Amino acid sequence: MTTITRNLPWFIKDLGVSIVGEKCYTSIVENLDFADVECLKYSLSKGLGLGIVVGGSIMKVPQLLLIVSARSARGLSLTAYVLETLSYAITLAYSYRNEFPFSTYGENLFLTIQNVIITLLIVHYNPPASLAARPSLQRTIVSVQFMLAFAVALVVLPPSTLAAFQIATLPLALFSKLPQIRQNHRAQSTGQLSAFAVISQVGGCLARLFTTATEVGDPIVSAGFALALALNVVLGLQMWIYWGKEEKDELEAGPIGVTDETQAQWQPPSHKVEVIVPPASPGRASPRPGNRRWSRKVD
Structure with missing residues (x-):
């Protein structure tokens, strides 16, 4: 061999x-x-890292397709996606400027791009109250300007400040998932949240803990992945608990076959019974109480 x-x-x-x-x-x-355990672990880490990078390039695509096909971002928290995008972007800049191997952080590049698109779609379909009054194009321009300004800041920040930003990704990871978890709990549904994206993030965090420990050894990065793993597991449990909840609620909302336009006009059938009295025969008057007629039989 x-x-x-x-x-x-x-x-x-x-x-x-x-x-x-x-x-x-x-x-x-x-x-x-x-x-050769050392080389075996290193090779396994490299293989997992490259697999995560490739998987990260398509991880949020099902979520994008769900939003576009439904023309709705119902059930998705704008705050959660903004904070998650910031966390991805900071980790990307921190790892790149510290010259970590691309296989240990490359998926953050693709996830940042995909999250930016999802965030813009949420602003377009379900704008926050502060932007709802503006036209959709203007809302998109404002959002893009904010994202570009933050990207430039990550490039020019000194290394010490960028390291502080990387530490800040720990609370960012926490607060980026809590709004989505709370929204799922209140609605008792996960809306347009993609199961593929959640499961992929759980697997990716597990693999990243191994690759970071093997190739990087940065405790800040490892802590971020550990926290993200715990929060993604919570989201996965919510998807399992609330699976099929939307379909059940829709069936209970009204009768089958009633469209959205007519559903608001639909009322449950009344239990009153209407008695229809047939008209009297021609030439004969209906007898009235107190006015009874007597007739004599003629042979």
Whole structure:
């Protein structure tokens, strides 16, 4: 077997070396030395990291499709998405400027972009009270200006201030999930929240705890992923508890087949019984109480 692994095409070897390094590529791939625990852990971490980056590039796509297809952001908290986007952007800038391996933070780039789009859709379909009076285009422009200003700030901030911002992602992660958790609890429903996105975030946080401990060793980043994991587990439990709640509520709202336009006019059937009295025969008067007629029989 080692004869094959040591003679793989050059492009496969170059790709493997670029991912795990010359030493671990030789040990794990060429020599098949699976007793090399250090290289095995490092290779596993790299593989998981790349998988998370690829998964992060499509993680929020189902959520985007749900909003666009329904033309509604019902059940999604704007505050939650704004804070979550800030957290992703800060972690992205902090990791990049500290020159961490891209496989340990790359998904934050794609998640930030996707979250920005989702936030703009929420502002468009369900604007907050402070922006509701403005036209949709103006609301979008204001939101984009705010996001660009924050992105520029992350680029020019000194490293010490950026490290403080990274510490701030811990309460940001907490407050970014609490509004969504509270909204789900109040509505007894998860609305347009995507189950795929929630489950993917749970798996991603678990894997990130391993990759961060193996390749980075930054306790601040690890603490952020641990807190995010706990909060995403809560969201996952809510999705399981409230699954199918919307359909049940819709069926209880009115009779089947009544559209939204006529549902407001629909009233439950009355239990009153209307008695219809047939008209009297022609040429005969209906007898009235107190005016009874007597007739004599004629032979």
